[in-house]
Amino acid sequence: MKRLLAIIIDGLLGASVGALIERVIVPALLDTSGAADTSYALLASGLGAAIYIIAGLAAKSSIGGVSLGIDTPEGRSLRTVSHLGWLTLSVFIVGGWIITAISPIEFFSGDGLAGAGRIFQALITPEFDIIGEAVSAMIVTIFTAFMATVVAVPISFLLSFPAARNVMSETPLTKTIYVILRVILNIMRSMEPIIWAIIFSVWVGIGPFAGMLALVVHTVASLTKQYSEQIEDVNSGPIEAISATGASRIQVLWFAIVPQCVIPFLSFTIYRWDINVRMATIIGFVGGGGIGTLLTQYQGVAKYNEVGTLVILITAVVWILDVVSARVREALR
Amino acid sequence: MQPLLSVRNLTLTYPNGYQALKGISFDVMPGEFLVIIGLSGSGKSTLLRCLNRLLEPTTGSITFNDRDITHIQGEALREHRARIGMIFQHFNLIPRHSVIKNVLYGALGATPTLNAMLGRFSDDAQRRAQEALQVVGIPEKAEIRADSLSGGQQQRVAIARALMQQPQLLLADEPVASLDPSTSHSVMSYLERINKEMNTTVICNLHFLSLVRQYATRVIALKNGEMVFQGSPHDITDEWFATIYGEDAVEVEIR
Incomplete structure (x- = not known):
């Protein structure tokens, strides 16, 4: 089974290397914009995959096998694996350089440097006339994050018990609920808050409410995971002891599990609020309201002195919150 | 006299296939101080947890007060659990809560869930919690x-919590295994008092034979999930000792 997976990894690596050479590196060298015929790309991928797989089978060890820990190559086979590894890395770096359009010429060009100079100049000579507007937008952002955390905490708290393996291990039904809940939470967490913000800004209109809802979704997903992992980590002794008194299921949760989790829960929650303030800023860029929205407005009309004010304010608030939340979490331990 | 507890052909196989108990049968009379001995892994803790049904046996039967x-x-x-008190090797108190709250948790079985969560225990329970601490x-x-209490004091709080249940039967799973020798005797003497003065039946898992001889009225020995000895603590001869604990074992005294 693992061998099959190793062969698939080798095949994918070989195919990527073949495709990168044919689609990206060769056209760049020949200064053409890539052959239109996709059959060449397929041919190159197939060839790459075949070479990697056959080399792996011939050497009795391969990159895929090593990365899964089932191969420990020596001598000749080690040389084969390491040659293929270096080849892969080089092709990826060269291909990646071309794809991301890295251009030292533009980075160091006179025009470019002058532009950068203007922006930095503007940023370090901030326009403090807008400070009132900036502070009130910052307050909107901080409270967007705060309210998102406040709304998310009770939801996460209730969800964290059915999302904890040790609470749900009793019957097949509870195990199924646990697995389904975990999958949903993982999907919710994989979707960036910025995507949720786009969805909610269409749903409830652009503004702090959309930003808050986006943060609530992401916060629920993250906090539930952290809370439930904490629940899975509790000492089972008190659970036994409270069960032995004839306590009901809910009583066992409340008296044996919750007291062991309160402090870590608080600590996670404060940290999450801290993260949410940063996220609320970013979410503002796509219509979540607050200082992020203000920043995009001034940036859109190239008022970089005003942007400078906002950047300084954001940096200061994030830094202060970071220090404060770290201190509080330290004290809670 | 009717036995308080009857165990018949009890087996327990864990989900991973491990057979912890292989057909255990014994009776416990009211007022006994029964001690179960045996090596770690012999099935002592599993047996105790079957009695108050923290674990469910695979086959066989347990009858308590004539009820299956x-x-x-x-x-x-x-x-059933509320009628049986239990104390543990690691005390299993709720660490951040006060001593009196921990004792009150012994009344959880008799308190409606919502009242308990709001911290409302009956006046009777409050009074009995104070008494149990006395x-x-x-x-x-x-x-x-x-x-913030020492180990011995924590175990006494755990005993008070068990007393809150006004138990007919008290289970003690290695109650002194994480205590020093002098504290061990103090905790054991509390169990003895509860057994003699309150007429509560006690079933206790122990490691040290010197404690067994001092406190037990009867002894059961388990080995690999089977019962290999049953009798008076004074009947444990050197041969029995070697059978229960293995040929190389040397008896350690605790005074």
Whole structure:
């Protein structure tokens, strides 16, 4: 089974290397914009995959096998694996350089440097006339994050018990609920808050409410995971002891599990609020309201002195919150 | 006299296939101080947890007060557990809560869920919690956090919690295994008092034979999930000792 997976990894690596050479590196060298015929790309991928797989089978060890820990190559086979590894890395770096359009010429060009100079100049000579507007937008952002955390905490708290393996291990039904809940939470967490913000800004209109809802979704997903992992980590002794008194299921949760989790829960929650303030800023860029929205407005009309004010304010608030939340979490331990 | 507890052909196989108990049978009379001995892994703890049904046996039966409790569930199971007190090697108190709260948790089985969550225990329960702390000799520690007490004191709080249940039967799983020798005797003497003065039947898992000889009225020995000895503590001869603990074992005294 693992061998099959190793062969698939080798095949994918070989195919990527073949495709990168044919689609990206060769056209760049020949200064053409890539052959239109996709059959060449397929041919190159197939060839790459075949070479990697056959080399792996011939050497009795391969990159895929090593990365899964089932191969420990020596001598000749080690040389084969390491040659293929270096080849892969080089092709990826060269291909990646071309794809991301890295251009030292533009980075160091006179025009470019002058532009950068203007922006930095503007940023370090901030326009403090807008400070009132900036502070009130910052307050909107901080409270967007705060309210998102406040709304998310009770939801996460209730969800964290059915999302904890040790609470749900009793019957097949509870195990199924646990697995389904975990999958949903993982999907919710994989979707960036910025995507949720786009969805909610269409749903409830652009503004702090959309930003808050986006943060609530992401916060629920993250906090539930952290809370439930904490629940899975509790000492089972008190659970036994409270069960032995004839306590009901809910009583066992409340008296044996919750007291062991309160402090870590608080600590996670404060940290999450801290993260949410940063996220609320970013979410503002796509219509979540607050200082992020203000920043995009001034940036859109190239008022970089005003942007400078906002950047300084954001940096200061994030830094202060970071220090404060770290201190509080330290004290809670 | 009717036995308080009857165990018949009890087996328990864990989900991973490990057979912890292989057909155990014995009776316990009211008022006994029964001690179960055996090596770690011999099935002592599993057996004790079957009696108050923290674990469900695979086959066989357990009768308590003439009632078959082998496979009861739900409300009946909680009532059964509430009648049996239990103390543990690691005390299993709720660390951040006060001593008196920990004792009150012994009344959870008799308190409606919502009332308990709001911290509303009956006046009777409050009074009995104070009394239970008197019994174990630490009434002045009532408002102190449980995790600030010494091991011996924590075990006494655990005993007080068990007393809150007004149990017919008290189970003690290695109650002195994490205590020093002098504290061990203090904790054992509290169990003895509860056994003699309150007429509560005690079933206790122990490691040290010297303690067994001093406190037990009867002894059961387990080895690899089977019962290999049953009798008076004074009948444990050197041959029995070698059978129970293995040929190389040397008896350690605790005074």
